[in-house]
Amino acid sequence: MTAAVTVLSVALAAAGRADNTAGNSMQAQIDHGKSTYASKCSHCHGPNLINSGTITPDLRAIPDDKTRFVSTVKNGKNNKMPPWGDILSDDEIGNLWAFVSSRRKP
Numbered sequence: 001m002t003a004a005v006t007v008l009s010v011a012l013a014a015a016g017r018a019d020n021t022a023g024n025s026m027q028a029q030i031d032h033g034k035s036t037y038a039s040k041c042s043h044c045h046g047p048n049l050i051n052s053g054t055i056t057p058d059l060r061a062i063p064d065d066k067t068r069f070v071s072t073v074k075n076g077k078n079n080k081m082p083p084w085g086d087i088l089s090d091d092e093i094g095n096l097w098a099f100v101s102s103r104r105k106p
Helices: 002-045 066-075 089-101
Strands: none
Touching: 002 089, 066 089
16 A cells, blocks of 8 residues: 555656646746747837737737747738748747737737
């Protein structure tokens, strides 16, 4: 019985560390995305994902569609948003998605 409790305790502790690692990894992506957003995107989209002075969309209200987001960032949109695919890496774009999606309105 004691051996079973020990094995279960070790398994639960390992699972908790894995959850914490995943949480830390996601937070790191959000932090990197926030930095990239500040340096590359905020001048048009605003520091808080909205810029009422331009025709850019409120990024807090974008659809929960990572594929569409990545495609728009890489390829640009309607001659209004330039393509960033040659400037930002896939990881940087993924981090931007993590940041923007973390700030979405419910």
